[in-house]
Amino acid sequence: MRKKVTLKQLAKELNLSISTVSKSLKNDPEISEKTINRVHELANFYNYKPNALAVSLKSNKTKTIGVILPEILNHFYAKALFGIEQEASNSGYKIVTCITNESFKKELEYVEMLNYSSVDGFIVALSQETQFLNKFDHYTDLKRDGVPVVMFDRVTDEINCDKVVVDDKVASKNAIQYLIDTGCTKIAVITTISNDLSVAKLRLEGAKEVTDKNDKVSLKQLPLKDPNTFESEIEDFLRENDIDAVLGLDETAAAITINMSLKLGYKIPEEVSVIGFTDGLLSQHSYPKLTTVSQHAEELGAKAAQILVSHLDNFDENYKPKTEIVKTSLIVRDSTN
Amino acid sequence: MRKKVTLKQLAKELNLSISTVSKSLKNDPEISEKTINRVHELANFYNYKPNALAVSLKSNKTKTIGVILPEILNHFYAKALFGIEQEASNSGYKIVTCITNESFKKELEYVEMLNYSSVDGFIVALSQETQFLNKFDHYTDLKRDGVPVVMFDRVTDEINCDKVVVDDKVASKNAIQYLIDTGCTKIAVITTISNDLSVAKLRLEGAKEVTDKNDKVSLKQLPLKDPNTFESEIEDFLRENDIDAVLGLDETAAAITINMSLKLGYKIPEEVSVIGFTDGLLSQHSYPKLTTVSQHAEELGAKAAQILVSHLDNFDENYKPKTEIVKTSLIVRDSTN
DNA sequence: CTGAAAGCGCTTACAG
DNA sequence: CTGAAAGCGCTTACAG
Incomplete structure (x- = not known):
């Protein structure tokens, strides 16, 4: 007791x-x-x-921010979380983090739970299922309750709130352009994440935009089917197609591409160049080390927290939500020429 | 508002x-x-x-468990967290997670903060710095306040509370034995984590115990110095020493060993066998895939949560804390014979 | 300079 | 069957 x-x-x-x-x-x-x-x-x-409960009950403030993340095994979100925590902490806010594991139901439950626990505001990256189902009532509920929300990375146009996103399309364009500039012409795009995801769509669009404008460059696309056979799917694809570069739309796709190329005896980057997204553990510990699009996850998280906190600390009836875009950068390592 | x-x-x-x-x-x-x-x-x-605050204030229960983790980019803790969440969730408890980033100061702050926020109990894996400094007053404070604590993985004898640990020593012994059984005699132990850590000590002890008993088997040890040069340290070590097997005491050490062997042109597992600890992303996405000691992180977390919850739900004045040991298993993949 | 009172949002023993 | 009252631990306007 x-x-x-x-x-x-x-x-x-x-x-x-x-x-x-x-x-x-x-x-x-x-x-x-x-x-x-x-x-x-x-x-x-x-x-x-x-007693913090008593203080909060009296003040109607908990000095706590609810953070909803789709995944935590993903370096990107883990780093974003770090950025959020730093920023929040500096402003005297605590954070409570919930992981949805890409499930709509979990997301709904957590949002309700945290709202019911009276967090002062939310920072959210939508789950895959939520983006797919396109259901956002839990966020309109928050707006009705007057609880501010900042979305980042995985966002939706359906909800009018502050957003912080990475310019995925531009990032993808730059990556493809880099491949072209270093002499690649037969480029493939491989992804292990769903096309329902806003980020996946944008990355693919970006890639297409560049290659469409360039007669000499072809773009192939490998839509992976089954998480259990990603490796053999990629292996088969690499063997059966004449390509000299791969853009992995997510870190796993790029990592598997490297490994399967090794297995097939293709030299990286001499025969196949590889670029991935997200500068995580897999990119840093692959061999050869992966050239990758860094999304500055920490900065992204910090910015989201900053926007939310400034809201919370200076309440403004007439505030108009805005969308902030964080630039990406290409970290060139050993998997490209 | x-x-x-x-x-x-x-x-x-x-x-x-x-x-x-x-x-x-x-x-x-x-x-x-x-x-x-x-x-x-x-x-x-x-x-x-x-209003959850009001309910908690009245009932003196928040139905919330505070979870203190040293790291989150580490698959092991991420999986343990998942296990904790599942179990807690099933028992009607929420969890609040704080990451110490291996810092004593952060750990202290978080424990105080969560206690002050009236969590009903704690699940803790100590930070590296805390184990090194050997300072645990923040936990005796909790005991004084009557707040139950369950420690897991990174524990200490200084605090008398429930503990859930992996049998790291036995795990390490089994791994070395497996290497010997598959024909290795010149074994090296490589680690990127500090020897201050309880787990690192135990793993090393286990390895030594087996090789000491076996005249035909030699054990070399590579104590890494600088995080920035881990790779070249390992590369040099592999080049300069005559070894046919490596036990990485942590996942990163094993992953780098694989990559550096590849770089040096050593065949895995023909020339060098490699075993790692923690079945994480790096083990699963290395090439060849890593044989690894699985610590059943999820089970570990679930068990910790289970013990805490049963405590919370059936308060017993005369309860005597116990230590639960979770068995490990060796997942044999492609990096060993 | 100190304290009694009201109130935050709830629960529950007690009265009617 | 319904409600007034006390209380969880705090804060703060008001009184003295």
Whole structure:
């Protein structure tokens, strides 16, 4: 059983009223210095901490931000989380993180749960299923309750709120352009993530835009079917097609491409150049090391937190949500010429 | 500004007392069916949810578990977290996760913060710095407050609480034995994690115990120095030493060993066998795929949560803490004979 | 300078 | 069957 010291107990022991103790703890100038000292002394002795529940109930603020993430095994979100935590922490906010595992149902439950736990605001990256189902009532509910939401990375046009996104299309264009500039002409796009995802769509569009404009460059697309056979699908594809470069639309696709090329005896980057998205563990520890699009996940998360916090701290009835775009950059390593 | 419906508002609109509304919402049999229905109807209309802060303040329970993790980019902890979440969720508990990034200071702050936020209990894996400094006052404080703690994986003898650990020593012994059984005699142990860590110590001990008993088998040890030069340190080591097997005491060490062997043109597993710890992304996406010690992280997390929850739900004054050991298993893949 | 009172949103023993 | 009252632990306007 929890047994924390309360104001009441301090007051009793000091022969003071609860009000006086409370004010003393805040060094209220209307309290005598002597009393203030007495109170602090006993409070320290008992290691008194005000009960956060009571404070929040009174103030209607929890100084807590709810963070909804689709995945955590993914380096990108883990880094974004780090950025969020840093920024929030610096502004005196705590964060509560929930992982939806790409499930709509989980996302719904978590949003309700956190709202019900009175978090002050939300930072959200939508789950794959939510983007696919296109159902966002849980966020309109938040708006009705007056709880601010900032979406990042996986966003939707359906909800009018602040957003922070990566310019996936431009990133993809730049990656393809880099492949072309380094002499590749037979480019393939491989992805292990669903095309329902806003980011996947944009990346594919970007790739197409560049190759469509360029007669000498062809673009092939490998839509993977089954998570259990990704490897053999990629292996078969690499063997059966005449290509000299692969853009993996996600980190896993690029990592598997490298491994299957190795298996088939293709030299990287001499025979096949490979570029991936997301600068995670797999990119850093592949051999050869992967050239990759860095999405500056930390910065993305930090920016989202910053926007939310500034909202929370300076409430403005007439605020108009905006969308912030964070630039990507290409980290050139050993898998490209 | 938050504007959620309260009992008061419902009561007013229904011309009932707050007590009656509260009881109706709980389908209290002493309330007439007619009233119950009226109340539910309006509550649904407004999507009423009781204010969790108020409920917790009253009940002195938050139904929330604080989880302290040293890292999240590490697959092992991410999976353990998943196990914790599942189990907690099934028992009606929420979890709040904090990542210490191996920092003692962060760990201290988070434990205080979560305690102050009145979580019902803690699940903790100690940070590296905490194990190194050997300072655990923040946990004795919790005990004083009567807040139960379950430690897992990274534990300490200094605190008397429930613990769930992996049998790292046995795991390491089994791994070395497997290498010997498959014909290896010149074995090296490589680690990128600090020897201050309880787990690192145990794994090394296990390895030594087996090789010490076996005249024909030699054990070399590579203590890595600088995170920035891990790769070249391992590369140099592999080139300069005559070895036919490597046990990586952590996933990164094993992954880098594979890559550097590839770079040096050593055939895996023909010339060098490699075994790692932690069945994470790097093990699954290396080429060749890594034989690895699976620590059943999910099970570990689930067990920790289970122990804590059963504590919380059936408080027992005279409970004696125990230590639970979860067995490991060797997942044989392509990096060993 | 100190304290009594009201109130945040709920629950529940008690009264009617 | 319904409601008034006390209380969880705090804060703060008000009184003295």
